[in-house]
Amino acid sequence: MTGGAGFIGSHLVEALALLDAQVTVFDDLSSGAAANLPQASNLTLVHGSVLNESDLMPAIQGIDTIFHLAARVSVPQSVTDPKAYHDVNATGTVNVLEAARKLGVKRVVYSASSSAYGDALELPKVETMAERPQSPYAAAKLVGEQYVRAYASCYDIDAISLRYFNIFGPRQNPHSPYSGVIAAFSKAILAGYAPKITGDGSASRDFTYVHNVVHANLLAATHKGQLGGDVVNIAVGQQRTILQLAQAMLRLFDRTDLKPEFAPPRPGDVAHSLASLAHAKEVLGFQPIVDFETGLAATCKWYRSSLKG
Numbered sequence: 001m002t003g004g005a006g007f008i009g010s011h012l013v014e015a016l017a018l019l020d021a022q023v024t025v026f027d028d029l030s031s032g033a034a035a036n037l038p039q040a041s042n043l044t045l046v047h048g049s050v051l052n053e054s055d056l057m058p059a060i061q062g063i064d065t066i067f068h069l070a071a072r073v074s075v076p077q078s079v080t081d082p083k084a085y086h087d088v089n090a091t092g093t094v095n096v097l098e099a100a101r102k103l104g105v106k107r108v109v110y111s112a113s114s115s116a117y118g119d120a121l122e123l124p125k126v127e128t129m130a131e132r133p134q135s136p137y138a139a140a141k142l143v144g145e146q147y148v149r150a151y152a153s154c155y156d157i158d159a160i161s162l163r164y165f166n167i168f169g170p171r172q173n174p175h176s177p178y179s180g181v182i183a184a185f186s187k188a189i190l191a192g193y194a195p196k197i198t199g200d201g202s203a204s205r206d207f208t209y210v211h212n213v214v215h216a217n218l219l220a221a222t223h224k225g226q227l228g229g230d231v232v233n234i235a236v237g238q239q240r241t242i243l244q245l246a247q248a249m250l251r252l253f254d255r256t257d258l259k260p261e262f263a264p265p266r267p268g269d270v271a272h273s274l275a276s277l278a279h280a281k282e283v284l285g286f287q288p289i290v291d292f293e294t295g296l297a298a299t300c301k302w303y304r305s306s307l308k309g
């Protein structure tokens, strides 16, 4: 698994370790950390970059399924440093596919992004819509998807792209200036500050608890038929505004005395996002296993204990 020491990857590693799968985590630890990983005898951590073929090839030797999650993940940072995002997210994905092709890997499960839909107005987002990436991050992740489809079509590798919609949960880093909104709000509220909303709070997202993504990856890895490089949305199919999110979190942290504050919108952000899950159900039999409220409560509980003090 590439990027397995990161937020989402570490949850997938945890599930695979429980299933007794033999797992190699390949990660440059640029945003992930060894401390995110469980102690398990069936788990090996290899420190390396998807930019280096000489790191990748030995790590992939003998692997039958690759979960490819390694990426740089900040939309605003991609706006200031687009080339670095192209290198890791697009070229890095080609490097992983190329190593997979040379070493006879059977299946690649790619972590793609709903940012591919960009500012298209229609909701819910359906995989057949034209893509409209609005940031270098979105463009590079979309290039990755297209290479996944091309490799599945030209070579003896089966593959799928899972387009995630705003994933949240324990271990999402709250300390980076580019944190996901739920991580950033948790840090602010627990420190006694009002959550700061960029924009007027009416923007909406299909916030998805991380266990739903783990479930989708396991379905993709164990799917019996050919996936053929297909693209499927992974989300819960529930739309919440940023203001609703902030208010729900203030209630969960017992801080309704704090009132959300508003700041100018960020470049590259999209107004609304909501997934159609019809294709995910048809292709993978995917249905969400944790709804928004249950996931948010579990996440706030985790931040309360991990950010204590």
Ligand SMILES: NC(=O)c1ccc[n+]([C@@H]2O[C@H](COP(=O)([O-])OP(=O)(O)OC[C@H]3O[C@@H](n4cnc5c(N)ncnc54)[C@H](O)[C@@H]3O)[C@@H](O)[C@H]2O)c1
Pocket: 002, 003, 004, 005, 006, 007, 008, 009, 026, 027, 028, 029, 030, 031, 032, 033, 048, 049, 050, 051, 068, 069, 070, 071, 072, 073, 088, 092, 111, 112, 113, 114, 141, 163, 164, 165, 166, 167, 168, 180
């Ligand atoms: N979090 C979300 O809401 C979301 C939404 C859509 C898609 N995704 C995708 O899911 C994947 C995981 O994201 P995350 O939220 O867990 O982020 P994360 O930053 O926690 O995880 C990314 C991991 O990739 C590693 N990495 C970065 N550059 C690398 C390189 N050159 N070589 C090897 N490893 C490298 C990092 O150290 C980290 O462990 C990414 O591909 C991301 O684009 C995430």
